[in-house]
Amino acid sequence: MKPDSTWRDFLTPFVLLTGPGTLFIGVTLLVPLLTVVMFSFWRTESYELYADWNFDNYRVLFGEAAYRTFLIRSVVSAAVTSLICLVLAWPVAYYIARHGGRYRLLLVLLLAAPFFTGVILRIAALQGILGPGGLINMSLGLAGFAPIKLLMYTQFAATIGHIYLYIPFMVTAIYLSLVNFDFALLDTAKINGAGPFRAFIEVTWPLNWIGTSIGTVLVFIPCLASTITPRFLGGPNATSFGMSLSQQFGETGTWALGSAMSVVMFIFSFLVIAVLKFTIDLRRSGFTGAGR
Amino acid sequence: MSSHDDTVSLSLEDICKQFGPVKAVDGINLDIRQDEFFALLGPSGSGKTTLLRIIAGLEHPTSGRVMVGGQDVTFMPPYHRRIGMVFQNFLLFPHKTVAENIVFPLRMQNIGKAQRDDRLSWAIQLLRLQGLEARYPHELSGGQQQRVSLARGLISRPALLLLDEPLANLDRELRAEMEIEIRRYQKELKIPFIYVTHNQEEALTMSDRIAVMRNGVFEQVGNRTEVYQKPKTVFVAGFVGQSNQMEGKVDKVNGGFLAFTWQGKKLVVPHAGDAKTGELVRFMIKHEDVQIEVASRKSAIPGNHNSIPGKLRDIIFKGQTVNYLVDLEGGMEIVASGSPRDMTLAAGDLVFAFWSQDTGSSFKLG
Amino acid sequence: MAGLLNLLYVFLYAPILYVVFVSFSEDIVWPFPLSLTSQAYADLFSNSLYADALANSLILGVGSGIISTAIATAGVIGILRYPSKRRTLIIVIFLSPLFVAELLIGISSLAFNSRILGLPGNMFSAIAANAVEGIAFSFLIILSQLVRYDWQMDEAAMVFGARPARCFWEVTLPTIWPSLLGAFLISFILAFNNLEISFYNLGAIPTLPSVAWGSLRFGLGPELFALAALTNGFVFLIFAVMYVLMRTGLVKFGYRGK
Ligand SMILES: Nc1ncnc2c1ncn2[C@@H]1O[C@H](COP(=O)(O)OP(=O)(O)O)[C@@H](O)[C@H]1O
Ligand SMILES: [Mg+2]
Numbered sequence: 001m002k003p004d005s006t007w008r009d010f011l012t013p014f015v016l017l018t019g020p021g022t023l024f025i026g027v028t029l030l031v032p033l034l035t036v037v038m039f040s041f042w043r044t045e046s047y048e049l050y051a052d053w054n055f056d057n058y059r060v061l062f063g064e065a066a067y068r069t070f071l072i073r074s075v076v077s078a079a080v081t082s083l084i085c086l087v088l089a090w091p092v093a094y095y096i097a098r099h100g101g102r103y104r105l106l107l108v109l110l111l112a113a114p115f116f117t118g119v120i121l122r123i124a125a126l127q128g129i130l131g132p133g134g135l136i137n138m139s140l141g142l143a144g145f146a147p148i149k150l151l152m153y154t155q156f157a158a159t160i161g162h163i164y165l166y167i168p169f170m171v172t173a174i175y176l177s178l179v180n181f182d183f184a185l186l187d188t189a190k191i192n193g194a195g196p197f198r199a200f201i202e203v204t205w206p207l208n209w210i211g212t213s214i215g216t217v218l219v220f221i222p223c224l225a226s227t228i229t230p231r232f233l234g235g236p237n238a239t240s241f242g243m244s245l246s247q248q249f250g251e252t253g254t255w256a257l258g259s260a261m262s263v264v265m266f267i268f269s270f271l272v273i274a275v276l277k278f279t280i281d282l283r284r285s286g287f288t289g290a291g292r
Numbered sequence: 293m294s295s296h297d298d299t300v301s302l303s304l305e306d307i308c309k310q311f312g313p314v315k316a317v318d319g320i321n322l323d324i325r326q327d328e329f330f331a332l333l334g335p336s337g338s339g340k341t342t343l344l345r346i347i348a349g350l351e352h353p354t355s356g357r358v359m360v361g362g363q364d365v366t367f368m369p370p371y372h373r374r375i376g377m378v379f380q381n382f383l384l385f386p387h388k389t390v391a392e393n394i395v396f397p398l399r400m401q402n403i404g405k406a407q408r409d410d411r412l413s414w415a416i417q418l419l420r421l422q423g424l425e426a427r428y429p430h431e432l433s434g435g436q437q438q439r440v441s442l443a444r445g446l447i448s449r450p451a452l453l454l455l456d457e458p459l460a461n462l463d464r465e466l467r468a469e470m471e472i473e474i475r476r477y478q479k480e481l482k483i484p485f486i487y488v489t490h491n492q493e494e495a496l497t498m499s500d501r502i503a504v505m506r507n508g509v510f511e512q513v514g515n516r517t518e519v520y521q522k523p524k525t526v527f528v529a530g531f532v533g534q535s536n537q538m539e540g541k542v543d544k545v546n547g548g549f550l551a552f553t554w555q556g557k558k559l560v561v562p563h564a565g566d567a568k569t570g571e572l573v574r575f576m577i578k579h580e581d582v583q584i585e586v587a588s589r590k591s592a593i594p595g596n597h598n599s600i601p602g603k604l605r606d607i608i609f610k611g612q613t614v615n616y617l618v619d620l621e622g623g624m625e626i627v628a629s630g631s632p633r634d635m636t637l638a639a640g641d642l643v644f645a646f647w648s649q650d651t652g653s654s655f656k657l658g
Numbered sequence: 659m660a661g662l663l664n665l666l667y668v669f670l671y672a673p674i675l676y677v678v679f680v681s682f683s684e685d686i687v688w689p690f691p692l693s694l695t696s697q698a699y700a701d702l703f704s705n706s707l708y709a710d711a712l713a714n715s716l717i718l719g720v721g722s723g724i725i726s727t728a729i730a731t732a733g734v735i736g737i738l739r740y741p742s743k744r745r746t747l748i749i750v751i752f753l754s755p756l757f758v759a760e761l762l763i764g765i766s767s768l769a770f771n772s773r774i775l776g777l778p779g780n781m782f783s784a785i786a787a788n789a790v791e792g793i794a795f796s797f798l799i800i801l802s803q804l805v806r807y808d809w810q811m812d813e814a815a816m817v818f819g820a821r822p823a824r825c826f827w828e829v830t831l832p833t834i835w836p837s838l839l840g841a842f843l844i845s846f847i848l849a850f851n852n853l854e855i856s857f858y859n860l861g862a863i864p865t866l867p868s869v870a871w872g873s874l875r876f877g878l879g880p881e882l883f884a885l886a887a888l889t890n891g892f893v894f895l896i897f898a899v900m901y902v903l904m905r906t907g908l909v910k911f912g913y914r915g916k
Binding site for chain 3: 012013014015016017018020021022024025026028029031032033035036039049088091092094095096099102103105106107109110111112113114115116117118119120121122125126128129135164167168171173176177179180211214217218221222224225227228242245246249255258259262265266269270273
């Protein structure tokens, strides 16, 4: 007989399979984020939060020049890093997907393996290579050359650090998209008169745009919130929004202001996602059935 | 309706299936007999696969019942039904060898190793798969994959075997060979087969009974000669075999015959049943029911035949038969089909196309 | 392009080699001229802090890896196999953690746990917060591999008598396990070495990254370099085994070409 009680109708396989994840993310991500939004309208006094609703935190945030500088610095740095990663990652991912053969998986895992060494150690090692007492400049010094100033405690050095940390995400995202891409389509384009470049622009790029934009998000977001890299590699003039934010929850204990900063950071992350989302047309993404 | 008849192995009662606005299956009633080869014939999108999936339990009907051996199995999950199935794209498990694929249904029924091996060698023998047991599906040709898929469907001697366009992915020669083979297995094993196809030749070659399906309904169910020679609807007449079509207003009805005028020629054809004088009818006659004679031998055409003069435009070879394309004066065309042996004709000859007045079928239009 | 790939590997591994190199030298600030010593390794094994930190990191990694892979696998199967109007919504929900920086995940769960629930730092919160990120990555990895999977295969198995669980075990899993393994590995690594999420959720419980962070004030201990070197050694041993297996064609890890 047909099972017809209402709760059974609701508990479809779809709900049973996607429900746990939805619930988990709701409880461990959404609820805490909403808490932070709430705190951003509260007030902290000597490490205690008081629920008197106000906009003071935002007023401070937008009023003081220092915070604006941190924010702009972080946004620009994240954008630049994303762009450089994009340009470098595409050919690499393409090569692995197209010519990696049976070792494809291994080649991709090799990109992920550096993550087994903690961020701090890797950044310390980078500092050991790039910094004033580091491998490059000391060697130059021993050989009688002037050290490269650009590498020592500058925004440039911090950007190298960001690229170092996050380019594997970009390569992997593009790679995952490319392994699902039918390269025979390129031959079709070429038979119909498109040169290699034209074929890439007309076929490969649009059909892998979703993967590319996911990769961009995966680089942009952690760069925007980066704290350790600018601290070690960036020097005194590279204080980032993330560094200042984490201070509010640590040393200074101004949780309410920190919450407001979190909200602002989230809004900026969201803006980028919204812009990218705007460029995605699921029906033209090549995922059949995804547009339904 | 529900009194259970032992010779009926499956019956469908008023099956409907709706996908959103689409009525994929729309009120199907059917009894499948104990040992028949039943073909489900229809164009793509007519609801054949959906009906088969309902029988297999992979889909629940929106309304109606599926009965097996007198028991209602409408909502029984597929794994309890003990039905065999052969899929269009084979669907062999890529990580299992030929032997592992074939014995899969037996393992799912927890049948012991000794018996499994026994049945495996039986199936291997039946489908002539000797020597391929240890191969993986991607190491097989299309025809071999098809055999493995059939072996997997048959090994547990299911109460019913469903085949969804199993030959559609094979090339023409292999298909012809497999058509005969599959019919042989059915006759040997005496298991009812429900065979879905959009290929009318296949249906006619293999089956005992045929259902012609369109838009989710059966247009006609009958044995193959019935469906072929006495189509019930215009659609069936057009879909099964190749036909010439002629339309006109009925001039006169006379017992089992009616007369109408087409291309200025008066034609006498079998009566549609309810067409009255003055009503529009369509007459359909199969290519091979039309014969051809050079104009000079007109006198050789027997009486009680319709004949139309024309000019032979082309002769097309179709394997064992040839098609004669005849241009008529009004710009229409008639196709006659025959044996290539009586080939004294050449393109450009003036000819008569003729056929007996009691062949073909007429249908009232509108 | 091959050149660029190699350059990228050099760029990525130069600091790793540097770490290994430093772990064997006496002076970690300026390790030249080289004087080899295994002092750092001796210190590493005599100090129980590092063992604790390693154990905690492993618990975090394995816990988050298992939760992430299981939840993401179920989610991917749900959206691919059972079409629904809410499919897009579910995809957005499962990917949403990618759009929230680790720093924000860490801080917001700290805010919620400590100020709303009044919980002290604990392992469960840390595993859960890490798994949120892991779910998103796992979902992405598994989804990108499974879009090509033919679910009719499972229907075939079901017609031949396999119940859903058996069907998953016999037919689905043998085909999709490489992507599940990939997802597990990625979420393991992310949690194993996560600083920001774990730091805010664990309080005083040490993990490898938090020990590194803590020791920064006094300069990084050489033991940390030694530990990182050992970890890398282990990882590359696994890679070497994988390479041999692939080379001999014994295991293909999902690769179906020649
Ligand atoms: N799962 C489904 N969801 C929506 N529509 C479907 C689904 N399956 C089949 N249909 C529709 O039902 C109709 C019949 O399909 P099908 O049974 O596959 O036809 P056939 O096998 O005869 O080609 C078609 O119009 C098809 O688009
Ligand atoms: Mg079909």
